[in-house]
Amino acid sequence: MKNSIIDKIHHLVSQVPKGKITTYGALARKLRNKFYARAIGQALGRNENNYYSNKQKIKKIPCHRVVKQDGRIGGYNVGFAKKKRLLQAEGITIKKDMIQNFSSFLHLF
DNA sequence: ATTATGACCGAAG
DNA sequence: GCTTCGGCCATAA
Numbered sequence: 812m813k814n815s816i817i818d819k820i821h822h823l824v825s826q827v828p829k830g831k832i833t834t835y836g837a838l839a840r841k842l843r844n845k846f847y848a849r850a851i852g853q854a855l856g857r858n859e860n861n862y863y864s865n866k867q868k869i870k871k872i873p874c875h876r877v878v879k880q881d882g883r884i885g886g887y888n889v890g891f892a893k894k895k896r897l898l899q900a901e902g903i904t905i906k907k908d909m910i911q912n913f914s915s916f917l918h919l920f
Numbered sequence: 921a922t923t924a925t926g927a928c929c930g931a932a933g
Numbered sequence: 934g935c936t937t938c939g940g941c942c943a944t945a946a
Contacts, residue, residue, distance in 0.1 A: 816943075835928055839942090846941035848928040853943065856927050879928070886927025894927090 816854045820872060823920065827876045830901045831918035832910070836880040841920055851877075852886070859888040876901075882913045 819842050827833050839847035855874050875897040879885040884905065887894035895905055904911040 836930095839928080844941080845929070848942085849926065849940095850928090850942040850944085852927040853925085854927095857944080859927090874927080877927080881929080884927095888927075891927095 814858075816850070817858050817872070820851060820854060824872050824874070824877060826920065827873065827918045830903065830916070832876050832878050832898070832903065832916050833918050833920075834878055834880045835885065837917075837920070838877065848880075856886065856888055876918075878910065882910045883908055884910065 820838060823838055823841060824833065835848040835851050836845060838851050839845055842851070855872065855877065858872065859874065875887065875894045877885065878898075884891070884894055884898065895908075898910075899905055903916050910916065
């Protein structure tokens with residue numbers, strides 16, 4: 812399957828409940844190794860843009876729940892502001908583009 | 921086949 | 934807090 816990365820990411824990110832977050836790095840370590848984070852970010856972005864999603868079945872992944880390891884929220888194709896809003900709407904507190912109380916929101920696999 | 925790019929990470933200054 | 938840098942990975946060109 813061409814979307815195997817996306818499939819795996821989707822499987823994991825679907826487990827993250829509303830109001831919780833995970834990180835690119837955490838997914839990376841879960842799926843492969845710590846250096847996989849970068850590829851994951853790229854895959855997610857491209858999935859949103861559906862460059863290589865099959866047009867028939869575009870998987871909707873709650874990408875906004877995937878953030879950076881350092882507490883910043885990372886990127887979002889539709890826009891940084893939107894990702895921020897989505898997270899805040901789920902009860903996550905963000906100040907100065909930094910997630911406050913980061914570890915308490917982190918979902919553990 | 922080779923090179924460049926990026927929604928990353930961790931260590932170092 | 935900051936910036937810079939080296940590292941690995943999948944994909945696009």
